Amino acid sequence: MKLTLEIWRQKDANDKGHFETYELDNVSSHMSFLEMLDVLNQELIEKGEEPVAFDHDCREAICGTCGFVINGVAHGHMKRNTVCQLHMRTFKDGDHLVLEPWRAKAFPMVRDLIVDRSAFERIQRAGGYISARTGSAPDANSILIPKEQAEAALDFAECIGCGACVASCPNGAAMLFVGARIAHLGFLPQGQPERAERAKAMVAAMEQEGFGACTNYTSCEATCPKGVSIVGIAKMNKDYFNAKLFGGGNLGGKE
Amino acid sequence: MEKDVGLYGSTLGKKALMAITGIILFFYLVGHMLGNLQIFLDPAQIDKYAHLLHASAAFLWSVRLVLLFCLGVHILAAFQVWWRSRTARPVKYKVFNPPDVDYAAKTMVWSGPIIAAFLVYHLLHLTVGSVHPDYVHLGAYNNVIAGFQQTPVAIAYIVALLLLAFHLYHGLWSLFQTMGWDHPKFGPWRRPLAVLLTVVIAAGFISVPVAVMTGVLQLVGG
């Protein structure tokens, strides 16, 4: 099939950036979207032009490295997907596709379709963990966790940190990402002692990064490659208010 | 270490304040609507009710002040949240079609200001009476009917009330999310509940101008 690609090109953070249009023939329907871009890049290099820079690594939708916006939708039109697992058979011959990087103040531009997501790192480091010193753990089966609870934690732990939630939020909010981390650890008994501190620290860090506010658009959930639920955001809000108002006094215990 | 922005400094805190003030305003609306519906009883009933509300100036003004305060906080926080989100994406997308965006959520940004403007008009119209053709202090029954007998006014009310319904629907649904009131058993019922409450309130309010326009309610001699 034949495609027209309108791709954002920007040399570095200081460059203004612009759209460049490319025509691509002979796109096989078996290709993934990134393989299609590989083909484009090979052609560009052979023509003596600079290839389109895009982030990618595992290409099996788990590392969370890849991602850009295709025709206004983060990771493209297929639900529960990343661009590396988006297949060309879901497009039509002659499609015109506009490719843009994640756009958010908190994700500064790096090059072309690559942005800097280190804001996520700083949020995680503020408190997105359980401090379990190596060697101090009790026998694994001494902590019983009902299956449903472990599964609920896992539903949130599936977040791959790709940033699509920020990219597709009309407000540029990072609530789904932060909520997922807080809910993952908050569902587990091991996560209770630091639950209040975690919520306070992570929310404070998030606010510092310049992400937008949540106004419950729910487009984050709709574009999340792992289908992480906005219930995580409610959990985060609850933990945060509890921590701020009552020092976390009524957190912990059953959830 | 991150600088702690404080509870109100965070967007979460601002949203919570919007939710809490929203709840108070919502309860006021419920009372307001129930009061309005007395118009379908004996014409004297609603005038009596108006007198009752005005019996104690202290009571009346404390309620008004609380409402004004809630409204102020609601609007201020909304403005700050909106501004924050506006600046969170300095470079806009060329094409932006986020899927599954809640329609009501999209309308909040402009439904809010329009409702605020309508509120000013409504107060001048039926509380102060300065934009009313035939205003009589505490003559609630005739004030309402005479007011709505002007068709453009009645239509404006209906439109504004429909907007309010959207606003309420989104607000009612999302306040559970914002406040973190979530439970696996209750979660799926949040939206239907919001729809139900919204429909009841909107229907209650809108029934009055509709009744006037259709002639169900008529002026009484005086």
Add this chain to the structure above:
Amino acid sequence: MKLEAKIPSGPLADKWTEYKAHTALVSPANKRKHTILIVGTGLAGGGAAAALGELGYKVKAFCYQDSARRAHSIAAQGGINAAKNYQNDGDTVFRLFYDTIKGGDFRAREANTYRLAEISNEIIDQCVAQGVPFGREYSGYLANRTFGGAQVSRTFYARGETGQQLLLGAYNSLNAQVNAGNVDVFERTEMLDLIVIDGVARGIVVRDMVSGEVSSHFGDAVLLCTGGYSNVFFLSTSAKGCNGSALWRAYKRGAAFANPSFTQIHPTAIPQSGDFQSKLTLMSESLRNDGRVWVPKKAGDDRPPNQIPEDERDYYLERIYPSFGNMVPRDVASRNAKNVCDEGRGIGPTKRGVYLDFAVAIERLGVDVIKDRYGNLFEMYEMINDEDPYETPMMIYPAPHYTMGGLWVDYDLMSTIPGLFVLGEANFSDHGANRLGASALMQGLADGFFVIPNTLGQYIAKGKHPEVDPNCDEVRKVEQDAKDFNQKLLDIKGSKTVDYFHRAMGMIMLDKCGMARSKEGLNEAIEKIGKLKEEFWADVKVPGTGESLNQELEKAGRVADYFDLAILMCLDAREREESCGGHFREEHKTEEGEARRDDENFCHVTVWEHMGEDQAPQAHKEELEFEYVELTQRSYK
């Protein structure tokens, strides 16, 4: 070259305990004065950074990804082994050790493998404490599944994304140490070279992949935790960025390379679908628990699978290996898939594939149970192949997946360069000639969280670690070499892309140094790759400059190293005149076509020493001594 494995004396089961009891320690106050450089932030590197940070060392961790959480450990699906015996099915540390060493076809070190099995239990405890949401029973106890090469159920899992969950656990611990100020992480930073001063590893030269700036970092020890080099085959299950350059450049600075040809070709990947294919996607081996592998009995049978009647199907693994059936180790499963395809009985558009059929399991257990066990894998399969595996059997084919070979290390995990330690897949030590499923995660975490914190102290405490002068000649020279290397690539300005060369080399390697190898084929490969390498250095086209983000330049450097590594792999495969594990030499097989090991002549590790740019490397031997296991012909029949 002296290869001293430094294995503690005493009974196998006591070695590690004794070692810990007598190893030299660094006082808490002094740890702060020692900087440890860690390259790679997967389970091994991330775990080491966290654990050493907790101890109080000053740690600098480097990764090429934009986040430590994206290291390729994340892609491991099936699970992690531990000898907990929670199932009461007779598992012990010894049995896990035995299964692992037998699975590796008796080409690993007894002491290392035993230590791995011993630590396995602590790992599970630690992961649960970190908040890893392992699969559980309704009672709240941990659940287990069975994996290839074992007759006990000892694999812990989190759906089909165990690696992701374990890596998040390690990453969280790492973040806690970053927050505590003990660890600095340098993302989008690639190691270009190793700085060796007076024969001791003292630092690394790195390139900031965004600005292109080349700089050096110094420390008292360098830990390479950079994973494997399966991408030498171009198509593999590794992430696109996975590379062997850190290992190769350390090799060129004097670290010996052990068993480079030991590669694992994983049996259950999705077959290739076209020439544009950029990587292969794995389907977890755990699928073989409930899936039955088959091909048509007749060669060239083109009917759709559902129309091939039961008696015209060949469930070849169940037929040939009645006792392990579909659960034979990976090397055996892969080789048999290759054999049936070579016989013309392969399926799918390319005829390089076999069926993995869940019909019986679905009938027996119901769709819901299967969905619960493999739901996300089935989804992934459907996404890629546009076929519903609940309805039609999956198509699978082997794919390069893991490299058992790696830099040689002693019991302390130290390479032949003092101060250079190698952890996880990057070293050679624990898996011999074939790795059992669910043991890579185990090794990464064991090395990172539990081994290195105990063995590093010995080196730090015993040596002197004078400050490195950042302007000394040694540092300047290595920095300049690294810059020149990149500039040379940019200056070629030829006509062919990096991918063209990489793909061509991968095809040669897969054909000649993949699932089956022969002397003749390896000679041919060495010659062809040599020529291709010459062509690469004369005609590769790397656009852009070194002073900005340049993904082609990154790839070019890696591929340049892969040429040399590929040749070393072929040399190693040619040298080893036996078949063992994943290394199958056509010349050395039994009458039934099974691998024939030669314990008489090849019960050793082949350790290669770099002798200079245009010199043949020299092969050394570390003899493997087995005191506790009897070397048997591996049989899964």
